[in-house]
Amino acid sequence: MGIRAREARRKVRAVDGPERPAGGIVVIRGGEMSGARLSNASVWEGRTLRRQSSPPHGSTAVTSPNPARGTHSPPAYRQLRGYALDPSLAQQLETAPISQVTFRIPWEEGLEPGPVDEYLEVVDVDPAGKCFYEPVDLNDPHLLAQDGLPPSEGTPQFHQQMVYAVARLTIHNFERALGRKALWSPGPPPPGKHPRDDSHFVRRLRVYPHALREPNAYFSPARKALLFGYFPASASDPADHVPGGMVFTCLSHDIVAHETAHALLDGLHRRLGEATNPDMLAFHEAFADIVALFQHFTFPEILRHQIARTRGDIDSQENLLGQLASQFGRTTGARGALRDAIGRFDPETGAWERHPVDAYEYERTDEPHARGAILVAAVFNAFLSIYNARVSDLLRLYTGGTGVLEPGSLHPDLVNRLAEEAGKAAGHVLNMCVRALDYCPPVDLSFGEYLRAVITADVDLAPDDERNYRVAFVEAFRRRGIYPRDLRTLSVENLRWRTPEEEEHQPSPALNRIIRLLRRHAHRQLYARSRQEIFEAERVARIRLHQQLRRHFVEDAAGADDALFLGIALEEGREPRFEVHAAHFATRSGPGGVTRLQLIVQLTQEVRIPRDPDDPEGETMVFQGGSTVVADLIEPRIAYCIRKPVTSSTRSARQRSFLAGFAEAGLRATYFGAPEPGSAREPFALLHRGTV
Numbered sequence: 001m002g003i004r005a006r007e008a009r010r011k012v013r014a015v016d017g018p019e020r021p022a023g024g025i026v027v028i029r030g031g032e033m034s035g036a037r038l039s040n041a042s043v044w045e046g047r048t049l050r051r052q053s054s055p056p057h058g059s060t061a062v063t064s065p066n067p068a069r070g071t072h073s074p075p076a077y078r079q080l081r082g083y084a085l086d087p088s089l090a091q092q093l094e095t096a097p098i099s100q101v102t103f104r105i106p107w108e109e110g111l112e113p114g115p116v117d118e119y120l121e122v123v124d125v126d127p128a129g130k131c132f133y134e135p136v137d138l139n140d141p142h143l144l145a146q147d148g149l150p151p152s153e154g155t156p157q158f159h160q161q162m163v164y165a166v167a168r169l170t171i172h173n174f175e176r177a178l179g180r181k182a183l184w185s186p187g188p189p190p191p192g193k194h195p196r197d198d199s200h201f202v203r204r205l206r207v208y209p210h211a212l213r214e215p216n217a218y219f220s221p222a223r224k225a226l227l228f229g230y231f232p233a234s235a236s237d238p239a240d241h242v243p244g245g246m247v248f249t250c251l252s253h254d255i256v257a258h259e260t261a262h263a264l265l266d267g268l269h270r271r272l273g274e275a276t277n278p279d280m281l282a283f284h285e286a287f288a289d290i291v292a293l294f295q296h297f298t299f300p301e302i303l304r305h306q307i308a309r310t311r312g313d314i315d316s317q318e319n320l321l322g323q324l325a326s327q328f329g330r331t332t333g334a335r336g337a338l339r340d341a342i343g344r345f346d347p348e349t350g351a352w353e354r355h356p357v358d359a360y361e362y363e364r365t366d367e368p369h370a371r372g373a374i375l376v377a378a379v380f381n382a383f384l385s386i387y388n389a390r391v392s393d394l395l396r397l398y399t400g401g402t403g404v405l406e407p408g409s410l411h412p413d414l415v416n417r418l419a420e421e422a423g424k425a426a427g428h429v430l431n432m433c434v435r436a437l438d439y440c441p442p443v444d445l446s447f448g449e450y451l452r453a454v455i456t457a458d459v460d461l462a463p464d465d466e467r468n469y470r471v472a473f474v475e476a477f478r479r480r481g482i483y484p485r486d487l488r489t490l491s492v493e494n495l496r497w498r499t500p501e502e503e504e505h506q507p508s509p510a511l512n513r514i515i516r517l518l519r520r521h522a523h524r525q526l527y528a529r530s531r532q533e534i535f536e537a538e539r540v541a542r543i544r545l546h547q548q549l550r551r552h553f554v555e556d557a558a559g560a561d562d563a564l565f566l567g568i569a570l571e572e573g574r575e576p577r578f579e580v581h582a583a584h585f586a587t588r589s590g591p592g593g594v595t596r597l598q599l600i601v602q603l604t605q606e607v608r609i610p611r612d613p614d615d616p617e618g619e620t621m622v623f624q625g626g627s628t629v630v631a632d633l634i635e636p637r638i639a640y641c642i643r644k645p646v647t648s649s650t651r652s653a654r655q656r657s658f659l660a661g662f663a664e665a666g667l668r669a670t671y672f673g674a675p676e677p678g679s680a681r682e683p684f685a686l687l688h689r690g691t692v
Helices: 002-014 087-091 141-145 156-178 253-268 279-298 300-310 326-331 368-398 412-439 447-461 469-479 509-517 519-526 531-555 559-565 649-665 667-671
Strands: 026-028 077-083 100-106 120-122 131-133 205-212 217-220 225-232 246-248 343-345 352-354 579-589 595-610 620-632 637-644
Touching: 077 087, 077 156, 087 326, 100 156, 120 156, 131 156, 156 205, 156 225, 156 253, 156 279, 156 412, 217 253, 225 253, 246 326, 253 279, 279 300, 279 368, 279 412, 279 447, 300 412, 368 412, 368 447, 368 469, 412 447, 412 469, 412 579, 412 620, 447 469, 447 637, 509 519, 509 531, 509 559, 509 637, 519 531, 519 579, 531 559, 531 579, 620 649
Parallel strands: 026 131, 120 205, 205 225
Antiparallel strands: 077 100, 217 225, 225 246, 343 352, 579 595, 595 620, 620 637
């Protein structure tokens, strides 16, 4: 235990910022939290542990035995109990029966107390309370026998279990859709290395359940950590909660899933967290909300309950399926959930109402959460259209052909079937949204381009769209005023990214040969035994590809044309300056036996341009460009090249205008404290304060 205390002190020092404790640290063993005490010295009741080599007499700690190896196969999943959405459901008679769920997460043999596994390290340091809570051991036989600790707001070890289970579930669902293992973004460069050196493999994302004493939670790209806050509930709307009662963001499924999705997206697209247009930060928020929202549909108890309550008409009234962070919203002064994909509370009447579809709302909304909510609403509307189409035949059969339900409760069999269809549709929509990330440009993403990525990724994996999923997406985005800038019509055929055969410039045979040579790197990744091996294999592939492309651009006759095809600008007489930002390999299986072995390459480039085009000798700014190349490794060939070249004068003009307005509004200093894209260390910290 002395080792753990010393480790705790080291990790407390790693949590820098205003929460850093000024004095010593108290290590607190399992027990009840006391939310009534809010002193600066300590927030929880507990006792200081003495250094000891074994648990004291009467202790609840149990040393896990070492079972005989090879006798039985390990289970596929570990089951852990937790709050379904947040603790507030357990305090209402209607929702108490569905307030708890059992999370099924992939089993890991080497799970250590914390919990600490291959992806996550839960570090329960409370800097404000100057204490460290003893980590939960989920391999304790007593806990294994009962699916972990029972849900409890007052037990810090359950907080550790809850935050771990939700984060691990989110990672699992993300990987299943993406078709490969998730990697966190690289850590800071080793001492003495170039600032752009990204060779530092980050194995685990750190998770701090009690890092902040404020209504906030955020993902820290600089620390590679999720930091969750706790705070006293507001005195408004006291019938819904106890004023001054302690609220823990780490016990909210939606907040934990949201912040984990931020980290996953950062690991996949490091430059999508940079504010180069109004959609960039909004997209990060929207995508995190989409992941958290559609994960609701993986909980059968909640799904059946809400289907029965709404009589299958999900968008007709307020319900849990379309809401995010209900407890957080109500305890911070809002009348309802923090965000709602379906409706809102009227500030004057206090009544819930459906959010009207406004095609001009997107144009006049700039705040990242509000702008992101428009994208979330569009995706959720697409889901509702898909769900309604899937259940229309069931309703016709149940109603004798009319499709109109009679008053009263639905038959449980119908509820089960409607819930089954809703779960399938939600899973398909979430998979479409995650897979689309590989078809996005590496920089300066817009919502319209994300729609094109969704359509293209789905066409690639499911050529036959028998249920018109893609049409549902196009219609939902069009109704919200979200269009790609460069298209005149919004047909599915036009929205799909163009193939090289449809382009003015096509890749040369030499460029296709370079892509073909990367197949051996794909094989290395397919047989990698760890995520670190995958990370290192990707770096080797990036280095080899950069060397080959640079030589090709300079020495081969087709090099200049291929650089143009790839969106890379060359300067006469100078070495090509560009970065192979990412090189991922993915294996995906679609309906009808379609299998894709793909290479996804992100090429990036940046130049300095005048902030004022009329003053070429004045202050400059960074302008980024590049392309995403999606290659089929089975044929092999380049399937798509999604370009954002640095030579685009219209895009540079838009970015100049946006950054000028951003600086005038004071938002840049608030979020970044620096004038350049790419210089942000904590883009989500203040952005999330009071809004998660």
